[in-house]
Amino acid sequence: MASARELRDAVRQRMSEEIGTLVEEAPEAVAFLYPSPYSVGMSSLGFQSLYRLVNQTPGRAAHRAFLPDDIEAFRSSRTPLFTYEGDRPVADYPVVALSVAYELEIAGLIQALELAGIPPLAEDRDERHPFILAGGPLTFSNPLPLAPYVDCVLMGEAEESLPAALDVLFGVHSKAEALVALRSIESAFLPSEGEDWMPPVAKADDALIPARSQILTPHTELRDMFLIEPERGCHRGCTYCVMRRSTNGGMRVISKERVLELVPAEARRVGLVGAATTDHPQIADIVEELVASGREVGLSSLRADRLNDRLVAALRSAGQTVLTTASDGASQRLRDTVQRRAREDVLVRAAELARAHGFKRLKLYMMLGLPDETDADVDELIAFSTELSKIVPLALGIAPFCAKRNTPLDGAPWAGIKVVDDRLKRLRKGVKGRVDVRATSARWAWVEYVLAQGGRAEGRAVMDAVHAGGRFRDWKRAFDELPADRPQRELVRPGNRLDRSQQQKRLRVV
Ligand code: SF4
Numbered sequence: 091m092a093s094a095r096e097l098r099d100a101v102r103q104r105m106s107e108e109i110g111t112l113v114e115e116a117p118e119a120v121a122f123l124y125p126s127p128y129s130v131g132m133s134s135l136g137f138q139s140l141y142r143l144v145n146q147t148p149g150r151a152a153h154r155a156f157l158p159d160d161i162e163a164f165r166s167s168r169t170p171l172f173t174y175e176g177d178r179p180v181a182d183y184p185v186v187a188l189s190v191a192y193e194l195e196i197a198g199l200i201q202a203l204e205l206a207g208i209p210p211l212a213e214d215r216d217e218r219h220p221f222i223l224a225g226g227p228l229t230f231s232n233p234l235p236l237a238p239y240v241d242c243v244l245m246g247e248a249e250e251s252l253p254a255a256l257d258v259l260f261g262v263h264s265k266a267e268a269l270v271a272l273r274s275i276e277s278a279f280l281p282s283e284g285e286d287w288m289p290p291v292a293k294a295d296d297a298l299i300p301a302r303s304q305i306l307t308p309h310t311e312l313r314d315m316f317l318i319e320p321e322r323g324c325h326r327g328c329t330y331c332v333m334r335r336s337t338n339g340g341m342r343v344i345s346k347e348r349v350l351e352l353v354p355a356e357a358r359r360v361g362l363v364g365a366a367t368t369d370h371p372q373i374a375d376i377v378e379e380l381v382a383s384g385r386e387v388g389l390s391s392l393r394a395d396r397l398n399d400r401l402v403a404a405l406r407s408a409g410q411t412v413l414t415t416a417s418d419g420a421s422q423r424l425r426d427t428v429q430r431r432a433r434e435d436v437l438v439r440a441a442e443l444a445r446a447h448g449f450k451r452l453k454l455y456m457m458l459g460l461p462d463e464t465d466a467d468v469d470e471l472i473a474f475s476t477e478l479s480k481i482v483p484l485a486l487g488i489a490p491f492c493a494k495r496n497t498p499l500d501g502a503p504w505a506g507i508k509v510v511d512d513r514l515k516r517l518r519k520g521v522k523g524r525v526d527v528r529a530t531s532a533r534w535a536w537v538e539y540v541l542a543q544g545g546r547a548e549g550r551a552v553m554d555a556v557h558a559g560g561r562f563r564d565w566k567r568a569f570d571e572l573p574a575d576r577p578q579r580e581l582v583r584p585g586n587r588l589d590r591s592q593q594q595k596r597l598r599v600v
Contacts, residue, residue: 092160094169101174104128109314109356110305112142113175116151118260120144121173121183121220123206125190125198128156129310135317135363136226137189139301140252144187147253150260152187155180155206157198164205171206180206181220185259187252188240189226193541194534196235196552197560199224203239210239210553212282221259221268225252229279230291231332232495235541235549237281241265245277246291246338247322249298281546293338300344302352315388316357320349320376324365328418329428329498330457330491333365337496341365346372350379361388368396377404391416394432394440402443412485413444416455421467424460428499434474441481451483451526458513459491459505459532468513472520485526488514490535494542504539507532533562540569547576 092100105111122141124131131137131154144152153173158164164171170179180186186208188199203210208219215222224236225244233243244251255278258271272278277292302318324333325340335341353360360380367373367389373396380387387408394415402413417432419425425432437454444452456471478484490510493502510532518527541548551568558564 091166092163094167097158097163097167097169098172098177101172101177104307104309105174107309108305108307110303110354111175112145112151112304114145114151115176116149118147118150118256119176119183120150120152120256121155121176121180121186122152123155123171123180123186123188123202125157125188125195125202127159131156131189132305132307133310133312133317134189134191135301135303135319136248138303138305138317140187140189140248142304143249143253143298144256145304147256150256151175153183155202157202158205161201161205171202181208183220185256186220186222187256188222188224190224190228190233190236191226192228193232193235193538195228196239196541196549197556199236199239200553200556212239212241215241217265221265223252223255223259230337230496232542232544233279234281234545235552237546238550238553241269241280241282242272243279243281244275244292245279245289247294248292249294249301251275251277251292291338296342299342300349300352306357312361312388313359315359315361316353317361317363318349318352319364320344320346320362320367320370320373321364325369326366326431327429330418330460330494332494332497334497341369343370346376346379349376353380353385357385359386359388361390363390365391366393367391368393368401374398374401374404377401377408381408394436397440397443399443399446402447402449406447406449411450412453413440413449413451414453414455415440418455418457419460419467420456420458420463421470424463424467427462428460437474437478438481441478441484445482449482451485452478452481453485453487454478455487455489457489457491458517458529459510459535461491461499461502463505463513465513465516468516469520472517475521475525479521479524483526484524485528486517486521488517488527488529490530490532492535492539492542501543504536507536510535537562537565537569545577547572 124137141152144150153176155171155173172179200210209215222240223242224240225248229243229245236243244255254275259268262268262271269280269283277289279289299322300319303316306314306316308314322342323338323340325335327334377387392415417437418430419428422434441452475484493499514529551572554568555565
């Protein structure tokens with residue numbers, strides 16, 4: 091088991107391999123805590139971008155910390171969780187800012203706070219403890235399960251709200267004062283005050299985007315890749331998606347010139363990241379110019395109906411060997427129902443383009459367990475996948491459907507672990523030997539579903555599950571033991587921006 095010294099040496103070693111680290115000391119230092127391991131946190135565009143933003147503020151610095159890869163080593167060596175840049179305990183900072191991407195990271199948040207020696211429950215903390223500020227992608231759907239653990243949640247895009255919140259937190263003398271002053275921030279949700287209304291998600295000023303990496307590191311899955319968003323949001327309307335057009339006015343496009351000028355000379359690998367990158371009107375130009383400058387390029391979120399000869403050729407010459415897109419519904423009927431624009435002819439064309447340009451395979455993301463899905467939909471998927479696999483080697487990436495708050499499918503029932511597993515079995519059997527099928531666990535998708543649809547009580551149960559060992563059966567027991575009379579459907583989100591007093595009148599518990 092590693093000693094405290096070895097744990098520190100490992101962090102120093104990691105930092106020595108980074109490019110772009112901002113090692114600043116400043117009177118107003120914030121612990122920037124990511125509740126997953128380093129390799130995940132450093133792949134988060136938001137985490138990286140806000141790290142730069144905070145460090146750019148005179149007198150202020152962000153010092154990173156992550157959930158350790160080896161939690162047990164920190165426990166057994168009694169090493170309190172410490173920051174990378176500051177090399178000091180997270181608990182010594184007046185403010186800990188957390189970015190939470192999705193529901194299951196709440197477990198990491200609890201573990202990280204405990205390793206830092208900070209009581210994870212807000213009700214157990216006092217003035218001796220840091221102020222815990224949370225934000226991140228989870229806030230676009232349902233931040234309520236975070237409520238027991240944090241003092242303030244910044245909803246939505248944080249480029250403006252985070253600096254404003256830090257101005258407040260470094261300008262007050264007590265948490266009580268902070269909670270009053272934070273009310274001036276429209277997107278601040280203050281669960282520790284027992285508020286029962288949900289603010290709107292913030293939309294950052296266009297001048298503050300695009301988000302982009304600050305640090306290049308070899309220790310992520312996207313090794314040494316510079317990430318940048320050529321667009322933010324999506325103008326499409328898939329009814330299961332939090333980032334659909336109703337969120338923050340849909341897609342905001344960054345000009346090709348701006349994207350290219352922001353890519354640093356030393357970045358040899360560039361990842362273009364966003365909800366709908368291929369809907370960018372100049373995406374082929376951007377990829378081609380990056381390739382022409384000798385770079386490898388990766389692109390997230392390829393939409394099948396946007397693929398054409400030119401873009402697929404550019405992606406191939408950018409170093410891609412797998413063409414990845416999503417169709418999400420097992421059958422055309424389901425895709426129509428959820429308003430996913432991925433018709434069979436479009437997917438066939440994607441397979442043909444993949445073959446024509448020498449891709450090793452086509453990878454198709456898909457959901458199982460959508461409302462009204464039947465075995466017949468899975469049979470259609472089997473038949474259609476078989477057809478596609480005759481054109482190009484095919485891999486299916488299956489994720490069980492989890493209804494999210496703040497989407498039209500909010501409140502749709504969970505299909506059931508057994509139903510999802512049975513359909514997956516049927517699919518695997520039907521395409522055996524022809525299509526590679528990879529699936530995420532239906533059990534953990536159920537946990538995600540309970541939290542996605544849940545509130546404070548479900549959030550509180552996460553700590554019981556973590557303390558019991560964090561196995562699936564621990565989560566199940568923790569949820570099973572929740573009182574039946576707990577509040578259901580606790581909050582709704584306002585559809586427009588009203589002032590806080592109006593919202594409080596309108597948005598009492600429903
Ligand atoms: S699933 Fe993709 S295409 Fe559909 S609304 Fe969401 S981001 Fe847009």
